[in-house]
Amino acid sequence: MARTKGSALLRWLARRIIAAALVVFVVTSLVFVVTHVFTDPATVSLPLEATEEHRAQRRAALGIDRPLSVQYWDFVSGLVVGDLGESFWQDQPASKLVLERLPATLKLVAGATLVTVLLAAPLGMLAAWWERRFADHAVLGFSMVSISAPPFWIGYLLIIVFAVQLGWVPTFGSSGFVSLILPSFAIGLASAGRLAQMTRRGIVEELRKPYAVTALSRGFSRSYTIVNHTFRNVASGFVTMTGWELTRMFTGYTVVIEVVFAWPGVGRLAIHAIENRDLVLVQAAVVVLATLVVVTNLLVDIARRMIDPRVELG
Amino acid sequence: MTAVDDGLPPSEGTNGAGAASGENATVMSDLRSHLRKSKAGIAGIAICSLFALVAIIGPWLPFLPDPSKQSLPDKLTPPVGWGGAWDHPLGTDQLGRDILARLIDGARISLLVSVVAVIIAAILGTALGLVAGYIGGRIDTLIISAADVQMAFPGVLAGLILVAAFGPSVWLVIIVIAISSWMVFTRVGRGLVFTLKSSLFVEASELAGASSRRVMWRHLLPNLVSSLITLSVLELAAAILSESAFAFLGFGVQPPRSSWGLMIQQGRNYITDGWWIVTFAGLAIAIVVLGVNLLSLWLQSFNDIAEREQIILERPGG
Numbered sequence A: 001m002a003r004t005k006g007s008a009l010l011r012w013l014a015r016r017i018i019a020a021a022l023v024v025f026v027v028t029s030l031v032f033v034v035t036h037v038f039t040d041p042a043t044v045s046l047p048l049e050a051t052e053e054h055r056a057q058r059r060a061a062l063g064i065d066r067p068l069s070v071q072y073w074d075f076v077s078g079l080v081v082g083d084l085g086e087s088f089w090q091d092q093p094a095s096k097l098v099l100e101r102l103p104a105t106l107k108l109v110a111g112a113t114l115v116t117v118l119l120a121a122p123l124g125m126l127a128a129w130w131e132r133r134f135a136d137h138a139v140l141g142f143s144m145v146s147i148s149a150p151p152f153w154i155g156y157l158l159i160i161v162f163a164v165q166l167g168w169v170p171t172f173g174s175s176g177f178v179s180l181i182l183p184s185f186a187i188g189l190a191s192a193g194r195l196a197q198m199t200r201r202g203i204v205e206e207l208r209k210p211y212a213v214t215a216l217s218r219g220f221s222r223s224y225t226i227v228n229h230t231f232r233n234v235a236s237g238f239v240t241m242t243g244w245e246l247t248r249m250f251t252g253y254t255v256v257i258e259v260v261f262a263w264p265g266v267g268r269l270a271i272h273a274i275e276n277r278d279l280v281l282v283q284a285a286v287v288v289l290a291t292l293v294v295v296t297n298l299l300v301d302i303a304r305r306m307i308d309p310r311v312e313l314g
Numbered sequence B: 001m002t003a004v005d006d007g008l009p010p011s012e013g014t015n016g017a018g019a020a021s022g023e024n025a026t027v028m029s030d031l032r033s034h035l036r037k038s039k040a041g042i043a044g045i046a047i048c049s050l051f052a053l054v055a056i057i058g059p060w061l062p063f064l065p066d067p068s069k070q071s072l073p074d075k076l077t078p079p080v081g082w083g084g085a086w087d088h089p090l091g092t093d094q095l096g097r098d099i100l101a102r103l104i105d106g107a108r109i110s111l112l113v114s115v116v117a118v119i120i121a122a123i124l125g126t127a128l129g130l131v132a133g134y135i136g137g138r139i140d141t142l143i144i145s146a147a148d149v150q151m152a153f154p155g156v157l158a159g160l161i162l163v164a165a166f167g168p169s170v171w172l173v174i175i176v177i178a179i180s181s182w183m184v185f186t187r188v189g190r191g192l193v194f195t196l197k198s199s200l201f202v203e204a205s206e207l208a209g210a211s212s213r214r215v216m217w218r219h220l221l222p223n224l225v226s227s228l229i230t231l232s233v234l235e236l237a238a239a240i241l242s243e244s245a246f247a248f249l250g251f252g253v254q255p256p257r258s259s260w261g262l263m264i265q266q267g268r269n270y271i272t273d274g275w276w277i278v279t280f281a282g283l284a285i286a287i288v289v290l291g292v293n294l295l296s297l298w299l300q301s302f303n304d305i306a307e308r309e310q311i312i313l314e315r316p317g318g
Helices: A002-038 A041-045 A052-062 A068-080 A094-129 A134-148 A151-165 A178-207 A210-217 A222-260 A266-275 A279-307 B021-037 B039-060 B099-135 B137-152 B155-166 B170-179 B182-197 B200-207 B212-249 B260-270 B275-303 B306-313
Strands: none
Touching (some): A002 B137, A151 A222, A178 A222, A279 B137, B021 B039, B039 B275, B099 B260, B200 B212, B260 B275
C-alpha cells in the first residue's frame, strides 16, 4: 500500500511541475507575440525623429530583421538557458540586470508576508473568539478599510506620519532592516485584512463541528480550543490564501510600492525600463515575475498537500 | 441554425432572485426590507450614489473653480482647519489648482474607466463561461486552460508589457483591467452552469428541441444574473484600485487631464510641504472603493451562497 501511495504522490508532483512549466511557456510565448508581432522594438526604442536607416541598423542589432520563426526559436532556446536578450538601455544582459534586483524584491515580499501572517492569524482568531462582539466588528472594520485603500496611498500616509512628521524611519531607499518596515506594512495590510476575515470565517465554521463542541463541553476554554484545535483545520486554507496573497504581491503591490519607496527591486526596474523604452528589459522583468507567480502556486499546492494529506491528488 | 421555440417560458430564477417579471415586485420589496436591516448596505449605496452623482454632474456644480485654473500665488494653500480659507476647502496643489475641483474632475475618468472595464470583462467572461459550462468537451478544456493561464499572468504584468509596447493610453488601461478580470466571470459562470445543467427546466427545454443557443441565453443566463451582478460589484472595487495604480504609474490618462491616481503621482514630490494633495486624492479612492466593497458585502449576504462568497473573496491574482 505504502509504495503505491508514494508513487501516486510522485506522479502528482510530476504532473504539477509539467503543468507549471507549460504555463510559463504559454505566458512567455504570449509576451513574445506582443513584443515581436504587434510592435517593432526598434521603433519603440528609438526617438520619433530617427531615420529609416537608424531603424534598420537597430533592427539588425536586435536581430529582428530575421524571420519570426527564427526569432521565436532563438527566444525559446534562450529562455531555456536563462538568456533573455540584451538590454539596450543598460547595454548588459537583461537577465543579469533583473536577477541583480531580484533579492531586493524577494526581501520586500518576505517582509510583507511576515506582516500579513503575524497580523492575520491573531486578528482572525480574536474575531472568532468574540464572534459578533465588539472585537469581531473592529476586525471587520480593519479588513474593509485595508482592502479598500490603495496600497501606494497607504505607503505615502506611512511616510508622511512616520518618516516626515515623527522622523522614526528613513523616507525611502533600502538601508538595512529599518527601511523594510514601512513598505512591508504598505503591502501587507491589505493581504492581512483579507486573510483575517478568511481565518475568522474558517474558525467560526469549525467551532460548530462536533469535535470542537466536544472540546468546549469538556471544559477547554474557547481560546484554547481555537488555538489548539480549530486553527489546525483552518491552516491548509490559510497557507493557500497566503500563497495567493504572495502572487498578488509579486505582480501588483511590489511594483507600485517599489516606486513609492524608491526600492531597488524588479518592479521599479521594469518601470524605469518602460521610461527608457527598453522593451527587452521589460520583457525580461515580466517573464521573471510571471515565473515567480507560477512557482509560488506550485509551492502552495505542495505545502497544502503536506499540511493536509486529505487534499485530493487531482 | 434556426432556433426551435420550445414553447416554454424563459426560465425563472431557482435561487429566489430570478429575473422573471412577475417576481420582480416581491424581489424588490425583499431587497428593500433586507436593506433596512443592513447598515453596510445603506452606507454602501449612499457612498456609491454620491460618487456616481458627483462624477456625472461634476462640471455643472456651482461655486467650484475651474479644475485646471492655475494660480501660482495660491500654490500649496493648506486645507480649511490647517490654516486655509474656504475659497479652497481642501487646499491647492503645487500649481495653485483647487484640490476639491480636481478631485471631482478626476472622479469622471477614474470611475468611467473602471465601469467600462468591468462591463467588458463581465460580458466576455460570462459568454465564455456559459459556452464552457454548457457545451463542455474540448471547448471547455480550452477556455478553462486559458482562464488558468490568465490567473498566472495577472493584470499588472500584462499592463507593463503592453504599455512598453504601445505607450500609455486610457483604452489600454481599460483593456488591461478587462483582461485581468474576465476569467473570474468565466469560472463562476461555468460553475453555476454545471449545477444548473441537470435541472428539470433545462432538460425540459432540451427535450422540446431548443437549440443550445436558446438554452444558454433564454434559460441559463437569467439564472446567472443575480450572482454575476454581485460579482461585478466586487470586481468593480478591484478595477477602481487597478485604475488608480495604473494612473499612478503613468500608464493611463496623461496631464493636463486628471485622475485620482495621477494626482497622487504629481503630489508625491510635495509630501513634506503639501501632504494634503496625496492624502485627499487617496482618500477619495479609498472611500469610493469602501462604498463599493460595502455594497458587495450586502449583495453577497442577500444572495447568501456561502461557496460563491468564497470564490469571490478568496480568488488569487490582482
